[in-house]
Every structure is written in C-alpha cells, then in structure tokens.
Amino acid sequence: MLLLLLLTNAFVLLPWAGAGRIIGRRKAEAHSKPYMAYLEIQTVSQNYSCGGFLIRPDAVLSAAHCVAMKGTVRVTVILGAHNIRGREQSQQKIPAGRWFIHPEYSHKDEENDIVLLKLKKKARINKNVQCISIAKENEHVGEGALCNVSGWGWTSDKGNAANVLMEVELEVQNEEICEQISTDYQRQSMICVGDAYSKKSPYKGDSGGPLVCNKKAHGIVSHGYPEVLFPEVFTRISHFEPWIRKQLRRFGRKVIPCFPFSD
Numbered sequence: 001m002l003l004l005l006l007l008t009n010a011f012v013l014l015p016w017a018g019a020g021r022i023i024g025r026r027k028a029e030a031h032s033k034p035y036m037a038y039l040e041i042q043t044v045s046q047n048y049s050c051g052g053f054l055i056r057p058d059a060v061l062s063a064a065h066c067v068a069m070k071g072t073v074r075v076t077v078i079l080g081a082h083n084i085r086g087r088e089q090s091q092q093k094i095p096a097g098r099w100f101i102h103p104e105y106s107h108k109d110e111e112n113d114i115v116l117l118k119l120k121k122k123a124r125i126n127k128n129v130q131c132i133s134i135a136k137e138n139e140h141v142g143e144g145a146l147c148n149v150s151g152w153g154w155t156s157d158k159g160n161a162a163n164v165l166m167e168v169e170l171e172v173q174n175e176e177i178c179e180q181i182s183t184d185y186q187r188q189s190m191i192c193v194g195d196a197y198s199k200k201s202p203y204k205g206d207s208g209g210p211l212v213c214n215k216k217a218h219g220i221v222s223h224g225y226p227e228v229l230f231p232e233v234f235t236r237i238s239h240f241e242p243w244i245r246k247q248l249r250r251f252g253r254k255v256i257p258c259f260p261f262s263d
C-alpha cells in the first residue's frame with residue numbers, strides 16, 4: 001500500500017530519489033476550487049501535509065491516514081490558497097480544534113479512510129473560500145465517470161511538490177481492476193480511479209483531497225499500490241454520508257450553512 005501523504009521537514013520537502021515519471025497534471029486556474037484545503041499535520045517526530053476540502057464553514061473532510069499517525073499533536077488548515085508558499089491575502093489559516101476519525105478506520109488495509117475536522121473558528125466564506133457539496137448516500141459514481149482531483153502534492157515522483165494548486169482529470173474504473181491488484185479493495189466503501197494509459201495520477205501530498213465529479217465531492221484520495229502508479233483508490237463518500245451527517249450534528253445543534261459569499 002502506498003499512502004499519498006507528504007512527509008515534510010518543517011513543511012519543507014525532503015529530497016527523494018525516484019524514476020522521474022510525470023504525473024500528468026496541470027496548474028489549476030487560481031481560486032477555481034475555493035473548497036480546497038491544505039492541511040499541515042504536526043506529530044511529535046515529523047510534519048506532514050495533506051489535502052482536504054471544506055463542506056461547512058466549520059468542517060473539513062480529509063483522509064484518516066493523514067491524522068491517524070502516532071503522536072499527532074496539531075492540525076492546521078489553510079483555506080483560500082493558490083500558491084501555498086506565497087503570502088496571499090486570500091489565505092485563511094485556522095487550527096482544527098478536534099478531529100473525528102472513522103471508528104472503523106484500519107491502517108492495515110486503509111478501510112474507512114475518512115476524517116472530519118472541526119475548525120476552531122468558522123471560515124469566512126467569500127469568493128476564494130467556499131464549501132463543496134458531498135455525494136448523498138444514494139449517489140453512486142460508476143465506471144467511466146470523469147472527475148477532477150486537485151492538490152499541492154508531487155508533480156512527479158522526483159519529489160517536487162507543487163507550490164500552486166494542480167489538477168488532473170481522471171476516469172472512474174471498473175472495480176475489477178482494483179480487486180485484481182488487492183484483495184483489500186472494498187466496492188461499497190472505495191472507488192477505483194485512473195488507468196495505466198492516461199499517465200495521470202494523484203501522488204504524494206494529495207491524500208485527503210476530493211475527487212469531484214459533476215460539481216460534487218464523491219471521493220477522497222486514499223492510497224495507491226507500491227508497484228504501479230495506476231489505479232488509485234479513493235474513499236467512497238456516498239457510503240459515509242450518513243456517518244458524516246451524524247458527526248456534523250455532534251458539532252452543534254445549529255445547522256451552519258455555507259452562505260453564498262457577498263464580497
């Protein structure tokens with residue numbers, strides 16, 4: 001199993017030697033994905049980065065494996081970014097107060113790889129920071145669907161992380177492809193995405209980012225396989241929608257909608 005989180009040294013990349021394949025992505029138009037979140041994860045021994053996405057002004061979804069590391073002490077969420085290393089007025093940096101890892105998350109086979117983070121304070125919704133809707137329980141994304149995934153992860157396996165948000169369009173695959181590679185693949189809770197011909201893929205540092213199909217978040221970047229770049233496995237959001245709703249109710253009785261921005 002290959003996890004797609006990014007190990008950073010004080011949020012600067014460690015050098016990493018690889019074979020130099022290009023992961024086939026392009027720069028996203030600045031602020032075209034205002035739901036994208038960048039997660040800085042501090043543990044007692046290392047720092048990591050991951051992606052995530054805003055689903056309510058006080059709630060971000062990501063992959064459980066991003067925050068399930070031993071000794072995770074702090075998670076900070078950056079919203080409204082394009083160049084993550086730039087000093088951008090649009091950026092809002094908000095610590096996560098708590099995070100709720102799925103109780104059946106399993107690190108061994110990356111089942112139920114989902115976490116809901118509660119922000120310490122609500123994000124200011126404006127043209128650069130907005131929520132994305134998530135797939136409902138009955139909304140199943142199937143083979144052949146075209147979806148976008150974006151992130152600040154590596155742009156090649158040489159280990160160059162992107163400063164600006166990158167995106168790639170991927171196709172949902174026949175699940176047999178993932179089942180053939182791994183017996184841990186679960187149809188109800190995972191999505192099999194990408195193929196050997198398109199030469200495009202999410203990569204390290206993209207973990208936790210959303211798979212967006214028809215303007216809704218349907219998947220969460222979870223893991224790949226060590227011997228192959230494709231396919232990749234995403235957490236299937238529709239399967240977890242009832243769990244997500246339940247956690248959001250724990251955040252507080254009052255429903256906090258993502259009001260349309262006014263500035």
Ligand SMILES: *[C@@H]1O[C@H](CO)[C@@H](O)[C@H](O)[C@H]1NC(C)=O
Binds near residue numbers: 009
């Ligand atoms: C992690 O990041 C924090 C905050 O930037 C820094 O103080 C700390 O030294 C970093 N830890 C490691 C192991 O790089």
Ligand SMILES: *[C@@H]1O[C@H](CO)[C@@H](O)[C@H](O)[C@H]1NC(C)=O
Binds near residue numbers: 148169
């Ligand atoms: C992916 O993003 C590109 C550019 O932002 C857009 O043209 C395309 O329609 C998107 N595809 C999907 C499936 O949303």
